[in-house]
Amino acid sequence: MPELFRGGTLEMSVTPLERVPGDVLWGDCAVNRLSLMVAIVLFILELSDLFRLYPHLLRCIPRWKGNLELEHSVSLASTRNTLAYVTGLCLVLVADRWGLVSPSFRTELPPEWRLALTGALLAGTLLLRRLLFFATKFRSARSEFASAFVHIVFNYLILLASLMLLTVVLLVAVRVNDLTVRNILYAEAAVFWLLYLLRTGEFLRSRCSSLATFLYLCALEILPVGILILVCTI
Numbered sequence: 001m002p003e004l005f006r007g008g009t010l011e012m013s014v015t016p017l018e019r020v021p022g023d024v025l026w027g028d029c030a031v032n033r034l035s036l037m038v039a040i041v042l043f044i045l046e047l048s049d050l051f052r053l054y055p056h057l058l059r060c061i062p063r064w065k066g067n068l069e070l071e072h073s074v075s076l077a078s079t080r081n082t083l084a085y086v087t088g089l090c091l092v093l094v095a096d097r098w099g100l101v102s103p104s105f106r107t108e109l110p111p112e113w114r115l116a117l118t119g120a121l122l123a124g125t126l127l128l129r130r131l132l133f134f135a136t137k138f139r140s141a142r143s144e145f146a147s148a149f150v151h152i153v154f155n156y157l158i159l160l161a162s163l164m165l166l167t168v169v170l171l172v173a174v175r176v177n178d179l180t181v182r183n184i185l186y187a188e189a190a191v192f193w194l195l196y197l198l199r200t201g202e203f204l205r206s207r208c209s210s211l212a213t214f215l216y217l218c219a220l221e222i223l224p225v226g227i228l229i230l231v232c233t234i
Contacts, residue, residue, distance in 0.1 A: 002072065005019045025112055026097050030110040039093055042086045049079050050087075050162070060155045064202035069157055071148035077089055084154035094164050098182045100189070104234045121228060128224040129153065135188035136216065146206060152203060156196040197221055 026032055054092050059066030095101045096118040138146040171181045204213040
């Protein structure tokens with residue numbers, strides 16, 4: 001019997017198999033790693049301002065007037081604007097890592113360009129909202145109300161980004177799979193968007209008629225997000 005096993009041919013490759021391009025992980029991309037490090041540094045630098053701003057941001061959740069009160073303080077409003085850019089970068093990284101904004105043509109791009117596409121789509125949504133704002137009667141106003149109307153989106157963006165970052169840290173720590181994390185992030189985004197629409201509607205209704213409020217919400221808030229969703233389904 002031992003003589004039967006003395007000869008044979010090894011069919012397995014003697015060299016390690018190369019990783020196929022489709023197996024490249026998000027963290028393997030140098031652009032993603034560098035952007036993540038920059039975001040972490042900026043977030044740490046702004047952390048004290050974030051804690052100082054949080055009590056004012058939390059008032060915007062149950063009351064629409066919290067947005068106007070925050071805008072009343074020039075110092076807090078300036079800090080809020082800076083934090084919106086930093087947390088916006090964090091939001092782009094989270095959205096790209098878990099594919100929250102993922103049109104079909106994204107997979108055709110090289111990995112180093114996908115983060116830029118995600119950032120461009122999210123920034124384009126905010127830019128479209130800002131351009132549509134110039135068609136409203138508040139475009140030339142320099143009142144506190146008009147300024148708050150322009151920047152109200154920043155308040156809820158900071159809150160959403162903070163919640164998403166906390167969610168990601170906790171779920172990754174306990175090794176929750178990516179699909180579950182993605183679905184939870186989608187749910188958080190939907191809840192905050194609905195809250196944002198509700199508070200913005202109340203904010204506008206304090207100065208506008210119900211019809212004008214509805215038209216403003218459709219044009220400035222629902223249309224840009226609708227276009228983003230449409231692009232992501234192509």
